[in-house]
Amino acid sequence: MTTSCAYMFKWEYEDLSEKQEVDCQSLQGKTMVMLAMGQSNSANHGEVRYTPKRKVYNFFRGKCYRAADPLLGATGDRGSVWTRFADRVIEAGLYGTVLIASVGATGTPIGRWKSDGDLHHRILAAIEALHGRGFRITQMFWHQGEQDTSLNTAEAKYKASFLDMLGSIRKQGVDAPIYVAVASWNGDTFSQDVERAQMELPNPDQKIYPGPNTDEWTGATDRYGVHFSDAGLNKVADSWLQRLKAQEFPATGRPSR
DSSP states (O other): OTTTTTTOOTTBOOOOTTOOEEOGGGOOSSEEEEEEEESGGGTTOBSSOOOOSSSEEEEETTEEEEOOSSOTTSBOSSBOHHHHHHHHHHHTTSOSEEEEEEOOOTTOOGGGTSTTSTTHHHHHHHHHHHHHTTOOOOEEEEEOOHHHHHTTOOHHHHHHHHHHHHHHHHTTTOOOOEEEEEOOOOSSOOOHHHHHHHHHOOBGGGTEEEEEEGGGOOSTTTEETTEEOHHHHHHHHHHHHHHHHHHHOOTTSSOOO
């Protein structure tokens, strides 16, 4: 693939010294292929690292690795919510295997992720690399907004930027549902504009669904600074799981789509 390295980012985690590569072709069967996007709380900036106990893998630059925090591809070198979430997905019996492509970048406003933003190519190149290895993205997860609180981004502008970003993703042939977290707390304050935008974006016709409301967890028990503590990471992982189950899996345990 000519662009498998095109989504490199100046500060992304790329240390392979403790990573175990696996054959991507072996990850067949009931596999959840997730694309995680956003800013630091979607990346490796949690307080405590976690190593999955189940069949969880990390997709990076066209290769597959056994997943362990910090995840390859996102910024930061600490803990991620996605490794914990992936274990929960498997333990709940929703999928047998999870493959995570994580491209989150710390301190980034939504404007940098829309189709004309300087980070949008990271999303597109990750999609191309996954497609190139025969993987179909099954879900996307968006956790971002804290920087837009600091920038006083208006509700309409946030929504327009998100829909522009998603429109470009859809043009790449990705029809997977996308889950949107409510995330505006920047350590000092909340943004009603950002919160309203994130709460109003869900639209079943566009396969946009609500994620966790992480603005509910801002106390010292759940955070260290603006990022999540060990307890906070567990709460957010639990909430992502509940959102996924409620939307895509009926009581029969079979996907609703």
